[in-house]
Amino acid sequence: MSKVKDPELAEQGRTSYEWARDHMQILNNTINRLKKSQPLKGLTIGFCLHITKETSVLLMGAKELGANVVACAGNPLTTQDDIAAFLASEGIHIYAWGNETTQEYDWCIDQVLDHKPIILTDDGADMNVKAHFDKRYKTMKILGATEETTAGVTRIKAIEKKGKLRYPVIVVNEAYTKHMFDNRYGTGQSTIDGYLRAMNLLFASKRVVVAGYGWVGRGVAERCRGMGSKVIVTEVDAVKGLEAHMDGFEVMTMSEAAKIGDIFVTCTGMTDVIRKEHLLAMKSGAVVGNVGHFDVEIDSDFLLNQSKSTKEVRPNLDECVLKNGKKIYLIGKGRLANLVAAEGHPPEVMAQSFSNQILSILYIIKNHKKIGNKVITVPSEIDTQIAIDALKAFDVKIDSLNKKQLAYRENW
CATH class of the missing domain: 3.40.50.1480 (Adenosylhomocysteinase-like)
Structure with a gap:
């Protein structure tokens, strides 16, 4: 203070x-x-x-x-x-x-x-x-x-x-x-900014899983595609899922996406979007983060408190070694990645x-x-x-x- x-x-x-x-x-x-x-x-x-x-x-x-x-x-x-x-x-x-x-x-x-x-x-x-x-x-x-x-x-x-x-x-x-400009264009750009500052990894060629296709999800998906990523969208709303499909994105369940994604972005405002079973199914090296307002979308407690080991490997990026030996990287403790790791x-x-x-x-x-x-x-x-x-x-x-x-x- x-x-x-x-x-x-x-x-x-x-x-x-x-x-x-x-x-x-x-x-x-x-x-x-x-x-x-x-x-x-x-x-x-x-x-x-x-x-x-x-x-x-x-x-x-x-x-x-x-x-x-x-x-x-x-x-x-x-x-x-x-x-x-x-x-x-x-x-x-x-x-x-x-x-x-x-x-x-x-x-x-x-x-x-x-x-x-x-x-x-x-x-x-x-x-x-x-x-x-x-x-x-x-x-x-x-x-x-x-x-x-x-x-x-x-x-x-x-x-x-x-x-x-x-x-x-x-x-x-x-x-x-x-919602058209702040949620879509603002979050779309600031999410890329936050993720790049936290992980400094290539977006091009990566499979990026965007959870939610509301205004925020639309913006994030579009900006990730612009970075050369292969974008996968997960949804619970049939109309939004259909819209994502018609916009040219691959649409599937989180259980399917968890197995093949490289980078994950939750944008739903809902709790328990990426759960323990999804994290265990991810490939080693996957990066997960959230741009929804509250830190409830990813099971951060499982990653930070139940992993074999955790350590901060970069500012706002924790390496969590699961008991199955896989390394999962969490941005900003599961809080707003675009504001915690960047400037919004x-x-x-x-x-x-x-x-x-x-x-x-x-x-x-x-x-x-x-x-x-x-x-x-x-x-x-x-x-x-x-x-x-x-x-x-x-x-x-x-x-x-x-x-x-x-x-x-x-x-x-």
Whole structure:
């Protein structure tokens, strides 16, 4: 925690923040458009997100819009200490550092909630779950929340289904300008980055097994194919399995894929995707990793605690020698490989996701009573506005319908 007050580290973080901000024009446009009106003035906003250079642009933007910003990490291993130090130097209440223990991670979320934020912005729903079920916070006034990722949306919807949702939640993850670009292009690229930094092995010619063909899986599969890999997809959803097949990927069960894969990437948000029996069936030298939000997709406990021996052979890469003599390599202890072993998504992509967050926060402030205690998707007008901002930032122009075309569209 002392690192948060390190001036030299803070200056490094400032440089990273400036680099990210220079490449997040979409978010800059959103912040600059709203700055004069100070729409968040006097409001405390609680953020539980990966503390990266891209996130720092969102947090600084919220501060520029008048908010009292309080933040913690959305994962114990995904805080960049220089960014945390920079944010602290700018007056943001930051409770995060790299390589937190589970207990420290939980403590940090408590610190954010103790500031009594009126809006929660979450990634994985840990803060929202605590706000709902920890007796210390069950009566705290919260206008609403936003959720960033698939795993968190699943948890929030489960709370809603049981009739226990206390306030409206906008699932930013479901915005087209989020899942199409963040999940697909962002995770696709950052997964390759994380795996290369961890293992530094060739992708070309390798059999890469991608578990799950949602937006994240699509992006990972496409980028691995672009690296020259032979990509295998595993799925439990018949429509997605068919889509992967029609997209030209080999589709099979994990039991079959385990025997022939060289590199494994789990992208499902579900538990027990790669289990003990799969790990035992893998060939020696296989590399396994996860880019789903929680470390539940791979049986990391079996690898790390029940192997004959384990040792870190490279930063964020553990060699696990099984009792059958095979060597299996695990990236980042089974946590988010693209954030633990790399830096997460590129700033151009996160600019769209974080613009969704800012505009969704403002929407909740204005409409929370009308929404009621339910989960909703990002309103279409927000999605459209972000797409317009994105095209402008990329200097891309599109056509518009003329009067005749508009009349044709309205005629039967």
